Amino acid sequence: MSTSTLEEEVAPPEVDADKVREVLEYYWAKEWTDGLPVVPATETYVDQFLATVGRDPEEVLFTITHLNRRLTVRLAAINAAMAGCRPEYFPVVLAAWEAIAKEPHPARGIWQSTTGTAPFLVVNGPIREEIGLNSRGNIFGSGFRANATIGRAIRLACINVFGLHPHKLDQATQGTPAKYSACIAENEEESPWPPLHTEYGFDRSDSVVTAYVIRSVMHIEARHTMEPEQLALDFVDSIRRTGALIHEYTSALLVVVPEHAAVFAAAGWTKDDLRNFVFTHAVRRRSDLVEVGKDALSQKTRWRLSSSHPDSMPDTASASDEPDVVRAISHPSSIQIMVAGANNAGVSAVVEVFTLNPPREHPYSYSKVGGL
Amino acid sequence: MATHELLLDPTGTDDGAQDSTLSPRPVSLRGLTIGLLDNTKPNSTMLLEEIASQLQQHHGAGEARLYTKDYFGTPVSDSLLEQIVDECDVVITAVGDCGSCSAATVADGIMFERAGIPTVSITSDSFLMSGRAMAQVQGFPGFDFYAVRHPMASLSAAEVRERALTAMPDVLRILGVEG
Numbered sequence: 222m223s224t225s226t227l228e229e230e231v232a233p234p235e236v237d238a239d240k241v242r243e244v245l246e247y248y249w250a251k252e253w254t255d256g257l258p259v260v261p262a263t264e265t266y267v268d269q270f271l272a273t274v275g276r277d278p279e280e281v282l283f284t285i286t287h288l289n290r291r292l293t294v295r296l297a298a299i300n301a302a303m304a305g306c307r308p309e310y311f312p313v314v315l316a317a318w319e320a321i322a323k324e325p326h327p328a329r330g331i332w333q334s335t336t337g338t339a340p341f342l343v344v345n346g347p348i349r350e351e352i353g354l355n356s357r358g359n360i361f362g363s364g365f366r367a368n369a370t371i372g373r374a375i376r377l378a379c380i381n382v383f384g385l386h387p388h389k390l391d392q393a394t395q396g397t398p399a400k401y402s403a404c405i406a407e408n409e410e411e412s413p414w415p416p417l418h419t420e421y422g423f424d425r426s427d428s429v430v431t432a433y434v435i436r437s438v439m440h441i442e443a444r445h446t447m448e449p450e451q452l453a454l455d456f457v458d459s460i461r462r463t464g465a466l467i468h469e470y471t472s473a474l475l476v477v478v479p480e481h482a483a484v485f486a487a488a489g490w491t492k493d494d495l496r497n498f499v500f501t502h503a504v505r506r507r508s509d510l511v512e513v514g515k516d517a518l519s520q521k522t523r524w525r526l527s528s529s530h531p532d533s534m535p536d537t538a539s540a541s542d543e544p545d546v547v548r549a550i551s552h553p554s555s556i557q558i559m560v561a562g563a564n565n566a567g568v569s570a571v572v573e574v575f576t577l578n579p580p581r582e583h584p585y586s587y588s589k590v591g592g593l
Numbered sequence: 594m595a596t597h598e599l600l601l602d603p604t605g606t607d608d609g610a611q612d613s614t615l616s617p618r619p620v621s622l623r624g625l626t627i628g629l630l631d632n633t634k635p636n637s638t639m640l641l642e643e644i645a646s647q648l649q650q651h652h653g654a655g656e657a658r659l660y661t662k663d664y665f666g667t668p669v670s671d672s673l674l675e676q677i678v679d680e681c682d683v684v685i686t687a688v689g690d691c692g693s694c695s696a697a698t699v700a701d702g703i704m705f706e707r708a709g710i711p712t713v714s715i716t717s718d719s720f721l722m723s724g725r726a727m728a729q730v731q732g733f734p735g736f737d738f739y740a741v742r743h744p745m746a747s748l749s750a751a752e753v754r755e756r757a758l759t760a761m762p763d764v765l766r767i768l769g770v771e772g
Binding site for chain 1: 731
């Protein structure tokens with residue numbers, strides 16, 4: 222965690238606390254917050270953010286046409302300042318918005334949806350160290366300003382710029398804690414594999430933000446095994462859960478801890494070996510789907526429902542050689558793999574990547590920090 | 594002493610144009626073509642057809658034409674909007690019974706009104722606030738739409754018919770014709 226040198230050298234500042242509270246109350250009264258206090262953003266302060274990127278402040282980063290709203294570079298900077306970002310984080314926030322803008326679902330209203338998804342960011346490359354992004358312990362938890370505030374910069378702009386206030390335009394039935402903030406970094410230094418962004422053709426020395434639309438983060442407790450197959454099947458069991466299925470398929474980002482990655486690497490497994498193993502084994506028996514009433518598709522919406530429903534039609538697997546084996550994942554490449562977390566235990570996670578119909582071969586988008 | 598500066602507005606909404614003018618209302622529905630815009634959500638077709646049949650039987654409305662949206666979560670496409678505006682005199686659209694589709698149903702209604710077609714948008718009452726918020730961002734804060742009792746998706750045909758009958762006074766009020 223970064224500590225301001227000011228704290229060590231000088232006494233705590235004296236403030237007009239009533240005035241500070243008055244400012245915070247103003248933001249609450251305007252509903253320009255996620256419920257937590259925000260940092261006051263004024264022209265001079267926001268200019269420091271804009272100075273970190275050589276971009277026209279009026280350039281539009283992301284438009285949700287049907288909401289009649291556009292996010293400009295300047296609005297992204299105001300919301301980043303309010304979220305508590307330091308100005309030097311802003312190039313990452315900007316790249317995050319560029320990545321989000323390439324995702325298909327946010328522009329089509331998914332953040333108004335009852336499904337309750339959240340944006341989820343992964344940062345790779347040297348910028349992680351430069352701004353103090355945590356990649357090694359409590360990665361989904363609190364305590365790190367860069368992670369906490371970069372993710373929050375996205376949320377505040379969703380609320381303020383796109384009007385996605387809960388109970389109003391945001392109709393999430395339950396939502397997810399990730400809606401406050403969700404920004405992690407890859408622990409590239411303790412990974413046996415090439416980092417995520419090099420899979421897209423970037424160099425290790427590039428800094429890149431990958432954006433996902435997610436719902437759940439599920440932990441995989443597995444301290445007991447050195448067998449790669451056992452370990453991979455433990456991941457598979459969570460990935461193929463029936464509760465994940467809206468349409469036919471799901472997608473996943475495996476956030477593997479260094480200890481688990483080492484088990485796979487010691488057995489000679491590459492990322493593709495793990496990906497292909499998970500793809501092959503992420504199947505359900507048709508009887509499992511019958512039990513939960515999800516063994517067919519709605520003709521109109523292609524949501525999973527029971528074959529006894531009048532609107533039902535057979536799913537894709539029904540027409541295959543093995544109609545009783547139903548795939549939960551459509552393409553091996555819709556499983557992403559990265560390494561993050563402390564190197565202190567066998568506790569990994571599966572991030573459930575939101576998957577509609579048709580399923581996406583690559584269910585994420587990315588953008589390089591600092592442009593091309 | 595530090596200089597004082599104003600706090601900045603983080604919303605960027607001041608440039609949004611306001612246009613909350615309804616299209617001209619018909620004197621009566623006699624002979625008018627009713628456009629039914631189905632957003633594909635379960636029971637929408639049945640609800641719309643039942644309302645159309647009521648308008649035909651009791652108010653002399655003419656032909657009813659059924660149209661289907663590509664995707665329920667976003668507003669109607671420009672080409673379908675144009676086609677419906679060409680072919681119909683009034684529009685009923687349903688049913689916004691989810692987060693994105695409730696807002697989209699209200700946005701559709703506003704787009705038809707601005708294109709000169711009196712329109713009844715139907716959401717479910719669980720999504721009243723979503724519809725109102727959409728009207729706000731579309732620059733039409735007071736837009737009047739009908740919120741049918743939730744849920745819609747799981748109803749039988751008889752229950753859908755009962756929902757349609759309950760809706761009729763509001764459908765007529767929004768279209769500006771006497772019940």
